[in-house]
Every structure is written in structure tokens, then in C-alpha cells.
Amino acid sequence: AKLKSFAAKIIQLLKEWTETFPYDFQDEKSMKELKEIAHRITQCDEENGTVKKIISQMTQNLLMALSARSQYQEIREKFRQPVTDILKTKPQSTQKDILSVCCDPLILAQQLTYIELERVSNIYPEDLMQIVSHMDSLDNHKCRSDVTKTYNLEAYDNWFNCLSMLVATEICRIVKKKQRTRMVEFFIDVARECFNIGNFNSMMAII
Numbered sequence: 001a002k003l004k005s006f007a008a009k010i011i012q013l014l015k016e017w018t019e020t021f022p023y024d025f026q027d028e029k030s031m032k033e034l035k036e037i038a039h040r041i042t043q044c045d046e047e048n049g050t051v052k053k054i055i056s057q058m059t060q061n062l063l064m065a066l067s068a069r070s071q072y073q074e075i076r077e078k079f080r081q082p083v084t085d086i087l088k089t090k091p092q093s094t095q096k097d098i099l100s101v102c103c104d105p106l107i108l109a110q111q112l113t114y115i116e117l118e119r120v121s122n123i124y125p126e127d128l129m130q131i132v133s134h135m136d137s138l139d140n141h142k143c144r145s146d147v148t149k150t151y152n153l154e155a156y157d158n159w160f161n162c163l164s165m166l167v168a169t170e171i172c173r174i175v176k177k178k179q180r181t182r183m184v185e186f187f188i189d190v191a192r193e194c195f196n197i198g199n200f201n202s203m204m205a206i207i
Contacts, residue, residue: 020124038055098170110197113197116199119156122155123152171187
């Protein structure tokens with residue numbers, strides 16, 4: 001009875017650990033240790049096999065989470081091509097300004113919010129923990145060069161910079177003052193719509 005009670009607590013611990021910090025189990029050594037612990041726990045409940053089913057489901061969910069994050073990382077790497085390279089491959093005549101693609105500030109603000117939510121949804125507790133655990137000191141708050149698991153935070157930060165550069169480029173590429181003024185007013189309206197939606201990150205990037 002004591003063993004079963006203890007096993008239930010260990011299962012709860014492992015379940016919460018694998019759901020909250022799946023990156024802790026991405027290397028073979030930690031995954032092997034998890035399987036060894038799981039095997040010992042299942043021996044405490046060989047009669048009805050309930051523990052075995054829970055462990056199996058937990059392991060399956062963990063592998064799916066790691067696979068999903070790995071795929072997201074691969075997709076993000078494919079889209080890391082610099083904007084200057086893309087512009088070089090396109091003729092000047094085919095390069096459209098933002099107003100010719102979307103002239104409604106509300107629609108653009110909504111699309112920016114979808115992108116923001118997609119980026120935020122892929123930031124997990126371990127991304128933040130990785131930053132906190134590698135602080136040099138409270139004085140300089142600089143992260144060490146061995147931080148390797150903050151891909152999602154970097155993606156979010158890069159998106160902010162890309163949006164800022166997009167706004168600046170769209171305004172500065174226009175030669176005529178009246179058209180440039182119109183573009184500035186358009187982005188002010190987009191920022192206002194972002195504020196109304198609650199998308200303060202895109203609003204600050206535009207500002």
C-alpha cells in the first residue's frame with residue numbers, strides 16, 4: 001500500500017515535469033533515466049496495469065511535444081534567410097509596398113496579432129528558465145554564450161526587430177513626400193488598432 005501511494009506521487013511528479021519542461025528529456029541519457037524510473041514504478045502495480053497505461057501515455061505525450069518543438073525549430077531555420085537576399089532575387093518592378101497588399105489598418109493589425117500569438121504560444125517555461133539560470137550576475141544581467149535552448153525567445157525577439165525594419169523600410173523607400181506622409185499615417189493607424197486589440201508588442205515595434 002505504501003509503495004502504491006509513493007508510486008502515485010512519483011507519477012504525478014514525472015507527469016508535471018514532462019509536461020512543463022519537456023526539453024529536460026531531449027537527450028538520450030535523461031530519456032533513458034526516465035524509462036528506468038518508469039519501469040521500476042510499473043513493477044509496483046503489475047496486477048491491473050493502470051500505472052503502465054499512465055506511464056505509456058505520459059511518454060507518448062512527451063515524445064509528441066519534443067517532436068512538435070523540433071519541427072517548429074526546423075521550420076524557423078528555413079525562414080531565416082535575410083530580407084536583403086530576398087529583395088535581390090526579386091526585380092524592382094515586382095516589389096510591392098504594404099498599401100498595395102493591405103490598405104486596411106484593422107486587418108493588418110489583426111494579421112500582426114496572429115503572428116504575435118503564434119510566436120508567444122511557442123515560448124515555454126524552460127526558455128525563461130534557461131535565461132535565468134545562466135545570468136552572470138545581478139549587476140550586468142548578461143547571458144553567457146552557452147545558452148542554447150532559447151530558440152523561441154530569439155524568434156519572438158527577431159520578429160519584433162523585423163516588424164520595426166519593415167515599417168522603416170516601407171516609409172523610407174517612398175520618394176514623394178505626400179506618399180511618405182500617407183504611409184506614416186497608415187502605420188500610425190495600424191499601431192492604434194494594435195493598441196485597441198491589446199497587441200502592445202506590435203504597437204511598440206511600429207513606434
